[in-house]
Amino acid sequence: MTATISHARLRVLFAFFAVASLLLSARLAYWQTVGRADLLSRATDQVHSDLIVAAQRGVIRDRNGAILATTVELRSLYAIPGLMTDRDGTDLKPRIASTLAPILGEKAEVLRAAFESGAEWLFVRRRLPEDIAARIAALHLAGLGFEMEPKRLYPNGAVGAQVLGFVNDDGVGQYGVEGRYAAELSGTPGRLVVARDPANRELALGLRTAVPATNGDDLWLTIDLAVQNAVERELAAVVEREKASGGAIVVLDPKDGAVLAIASSPTYDPARVGSADAEALRNRAISWTYEPGSTMKAITVAAALDKGVITPATSYQDVGYAVIGGRKLCNAQCKVYGPTTVTQILARSQNAGAVFVASKLGAADLNAYLKSFGFGQRTGVDLSAETGGIVRPLAEWYPVDLGTISFGQGLSITPLQLASAYAAIANGGTLYQPYVVASRRDADGEHRTAPVAVRRVISEETSATLVTMLTTTVDNGIANAAALKGYSVAGKTGTAQIPSDEGRYVDDAYISSFAGFVPAIDPRMVVVVVLEKPQSKLLGTVPVMNTFKAIATDALRYARVQPDRP
Amino acid sequence: MTFAQAVRAPQARRVQHRPHRQAVPHRRAASRQAATRVRGASWEIRSYFLVSGVIVSCFLLVLLYLAQATAVSAAGYEAQRLAAQRDELRRQNALLVIESARLDSPARVETEAQRLGLVRAATIGVVVPEAVAATR
Numbered sequence: 023m024t025a026t027i028s029h030a031r032l033r034v035l036f037a038f039f040a041v042a043s044l045l046l047s048a049r050l051a052y053w054q055t056v057g058r059a060d061l062l063s064r065a066t067d068q069v070h071s072d073l074i075v076a077a078q079r080g081v082i083r084d085r086n087g088a089i090l091a092t093t094v095e096l097r098s099l100y101a102i103p104g105l106m107t108d109r110d111g112t113d114l115k116p117r118i119a120s121t122l123a124p125i126l127g128e129k130a131e132v133l134r135a136a137f138e139s140g141a142e143w144l145f146v147r148r149r150l151p152e153d154i155a156a157r158i159a160a161l162h163l164a165g166l167g168f169e170m171e172p173k174r175l176y177p178n179g180a181v182g183a184q185v186l187g188f189v190n191d192d193g194v195g196q197y198g199v200e201g202r203y204a205a206e207l208s209g210t211p212g213r214l215v216v217a218r219d220p221a222n223r224e225l226a227l228g229l230r231t232a233v234p235a236t237n238g239d240d241l242w243l244t245i246d247l248a249v250q251n252a253v254e255r256e257l258a259a260v261v262e263r264e265k266a267s268g269g270a271i272v273v274l275d276p277k278d279g280a281v282l283a284i285a286s287s288p289t290y291d292p293a294r295v296g297s298a299d300a301e302a303l304r305n306r307a308i309s310w311t312y313e314p315g316s317t318m319k320a321i322t323v324a325a326a327l328d329k330g331v332i333t334p335a336t337s338y339q340d341v342g343y344a345v346i347g348g349r350k351l352c353n354a355q356c357k358v359y360g361p362t363t364v365t366q367i368l369a370r371s372q373n374a375g376a377v378f379v380a381s382k383l384g385a386a387d388l389n390a391y392l393k394s395f396g397f398g399q400r401t402g403v404d405l406s407a408e409t410g411g412i413v414r415p416l417a418e419w420y421p422v423d424l425g426t427i428s429f430g431q432g433l434s435i436t437p438l439q440l441a442s443a444y445a446a447i448a449n450g451g452t453l454y455q456p457y458v459v460a461s462r463r464d465a466d467g468e469h470r471t472a473p474v475a476v477r478r479v480i481s482e483e484t485s486a487t488l489v490t491m492l493t494t495t496v497d498n499g500i501a502n503a504a505a506l507k508g509y510s511v512a513g514k515t516g517t518a519q520i521p522s523d524e525g526r527y528v529d530d531a532y533i534s535s536f537a538g539f540v541p542a543i544d545p546r547m548v549v550v551v552v553l554e555k556p557q558s559k560l561l562g563t564v565p566v567m568n569t570f571k572a573i574a575t576d577a578l579r580y581a582r583v584q585p586d587r588p
Numbered sequence: 589m590t591f592a593q594a595v596r597a598p599q600a601r602r603v604q605h606r607p608h609r610q611a612v613p614h615r616r617a618a619s620r621q622a623a624t625r626v627r628g629a630s631w632e633i634r635s636y637f638l639v640s641g642v643i644v645s646c647f648l649l650v651l652l653y654l655a656q657a658t659a660v661s662a663a664g665y666e667a668q669r670l671a672a673q674r675d676e677l678r679r680q681n682a683l684l685v686i687e688s689a690r691l692d693s694p695a696r697v698e699t700e701a702q703r704l705g706l707v708r709a710a711t712i713g714v715v716v717p718e719a720v721a722a723t724r
Contacts, residue, residue, distance in 0.1 A: 089689040094682045152683055177689035226664020251694035507715070585714055 035285070069217045070229060076172065077209030080197060080238030082186060083459060088167075091186050091292075097155035097168040103137045106165035108249075117178045118163050122146070125157055149173040164463050173202075180291040182250050182346040182546040184305040185243070185284050185405065185458060187293040197303060199241060199458060201406035206462060209238035240463040244280035249273055249547075250433050252576040253283040257551075260569045261287045264556035270306035270437045273573065274548045276539060277446035278473035279454030281403065282547060282577075284438070308408040311434035312552065315518025316371045317537045318430030320492060321443060322379050323368060323389035328484040331382040334365045334491055344377035345521040347421025351377055351429075355519070364489045369499025371515060373429045380428030388424060389416040394479045395443040396453055398436050402474075403456040411435040430518055440537050441550040443479075448512070448539040448548055476481075493542040503567035504538055506574055508585030511539020513570070515563040522556070531555045536566040541586045549573055 053061055082091040106114045119134035126133070126147055136144060137305040150158070155303030159168065174189040176182075187198025190413040196205035217225040224230075253271045261269050266287075286306040290298035304310060326332045342358035344351050353359070353373050358449050359366070368376030380388055392398065398413030415422070426432040438456060446453040462469045480488075492512035495501050501515050514536045516535040519527035535552040539545040551566040551573075556567065612703065 088692065089686065092686060094688075095679050095684060175686050177686050178693045178695060181693065181695050217711065223665060224668055226660050248694050251698070255695070255698070438621070507711075579712060584716070 073214045075212035075235040076235040077235040081240045088247045095170040096149040096173045097145040098171045130496040137327040176292045184286040207238040210236040238507045242461045246459045249577045250283040253285045256569045257285045266553045266556040268554040270552045271548045272441040274441045276448040279456045302481040307437045311411045313518045315516035317516035319376045320427045320514045326379045326383045330479040337363045338378045344374040346425035350424045368493045371500045376428040377425040385424045437552045445548045448545040450482045451485040452477045510542035511540045514540040
């Protein structure tokens with residue numbers, strides 16, 4: 023009887039284990055076949071990390087290799103408020119807040135409120151200066167940690183800001199070279215898939231799939247930091263001295279259109295873009311247009327000389343005004359000069375004389391030469407946000423426009439366009455496309471920018487004749503304040519009225535400018551200085567000429583250009 | 589074999605080893621049996637050593653693998669530590685390069701020069717090569 027019961031129990035037990043084994047086997051078979059992928063995925067997720075490897079943004083340098091913009095990893099301070107307790111569970115948030123406050127220059131209450139906001143994780147301060155980060159790290163405060171974040175740094179501060187642009191918080195380039203060459207500078211991010219241990223360390227024996235990041239290209243600009251610094255210093259000084267609302271300066275190498283310096287006022291500090299207003303972000307050298315005034319007389323005379331309708335000795339009887347299209351266009355202060363040659367027209371900046379020259383030339387040719395010099399269209403400079411200005415089509419010209427446009431009213435241009443046109447006059451008649459990036463360097467080596475000769479706009483003879491006339495304008499004419507000791511200077515002043523939104527010219531406000539190149543023979547640089555609404559009306563264009571002089575003196579001295587005059 | 593048989597065993601072995609006419613074929617059989625026993629014992633010993641050897645070899649192989657894996661893993665951690673150290677040194681170097689660029693900045697140099705009371709030279713004398721050559 024006992025044996026019978028025992029066998030029965032054994033059978034039950036056997037059956038139980040058999041069923042259990044079957045169930046277990048079935049389950050195991052399921053996980054090994056159907057559920058295998060899911061299990062593998064879960065296991066992989068636990069140990070594998072899939073990271074985007076950020077590409078290093080390219081460095082921007084000036085023509086001599088000085089760093090203008092570069093990217094470094096800076097430490098960002100984060101907090102995990104839940105960990106801000108000691109072993110006894112005492113809340114350390116108030117103490118940590120009061121410790122951090124003086125280091126970060128923040129109120130302790132603000133930090134404490136942030137810690138007690140209920141957030142599980144928060145940034146306390148991003149991209150800290152290295153010394154501050156080191157001070158905080160040395161404190162070993164509970165619940166605080168650091169995370170590396172890239173930061174674009176501009177070691178020269180605001181110098182060159184308008185050329186460089188800036189990088190926003192998302193790492194995207196804005197304005198200037200940073201905006202125009204955003205794709206080349208940013209590079210291509212890589213990917214890293216690795217197995218990690220519980221301490222988040224990479225396992226040498228684990229899976230490792232790496233697609234390396236391709237760093238951004240380095241850019242070498244045509245900008246010369248020393249010249250750029252002089253230009254910005256002088257622009258800031260003249261804007262402040264003359265209480266002008268703004269201004270711009272462009273310095274070009276006339277031989278190939280390389281931009282040596284561009285400055286615009288108001289400007290901004292790339293490190294504090296957030297506090298800059300919209301007007302400060304606008305590069306007035308390329309994104310702002312104005313009616314140029316008398317600096318355009320050189321273009322009118324160049325066109326007429328090139329067309330062969332005048333010579334420097336061609337003369338007319340100046341009566342203080344000219345009548346064209348039924349309108350009377352006066353000289354400045356309606357001054358009467360009597361018999362006047364074309365050379366004197368430039369030297370005295372006579373409006374009536376410019377009308378005389380334009381009448382000889384004709385509207386169609388003046389319009390064609392304006393377009394040939396590049397007015398009314400973008401120069402193609404490799405900076406973002408360039409505007410083209412306005413030169414109305416010939417069909418829209420009124421008869422009086424031939425007269426007004428001859429002395430620079432009735433069209434709008436950018437300072438860079440004027441510099442480019444004067445560079446063509448200076449270099450023998452070839453219009454070059456201005457450019458800022460001299461070369462791009464990537465893993466394959468250096469890729470240099472070839473200067474682009476857009477077209478010949480005037481003959482070499484015309485160029486030489488005009489250079490002589492413009493040199494006379496500086497030596498013996500209205501632009502005498504721009505004369506430099508030891509160097510020949512060719513240039514022309516400009517004082518232009520400002521049109522209002524109603525289509526009339528604003529009273530008591532004007533734009534003062536000077537465009538010139540130095541030395542006049544074999545010129546090294548073209549400088550255009552534009553000042554918007556200077557307050558000292560009596561001085562006229564003297565402040566801009568003084569600014570030209572200061573820049574030219576510094577730049578020539580720096581470039582060790584030998585004087586061409588005793 | 590009982591205890592009594594075991595006690596009498598020497599005598600019994602003597603009786604069994606006494607020469608016997610019909611014992612010759614038996615001796616040969618016994619010899620074959622002994623040889624078989626020796627061969628059996630030898631096989632057992634060999635098997636024992638073989639299995640032991642396999643086990644020890646496997647153990648050594650596993651030990652070698654583990655030692656290598658541990659060494660590689662440790663080397664990996666060391667490589668990571670060195671890579672982190674390299675990255676930090678590169679970062680510090682980049683910060684120093686930026687600081688150097690900031691100190692070299694013409695704007696800063698000008699400001700510092702002004703602070704030191706230096707003034708811009710009004711004129712700079714230029715020696716014209718042609719004039720020098722003419723005097724010689």
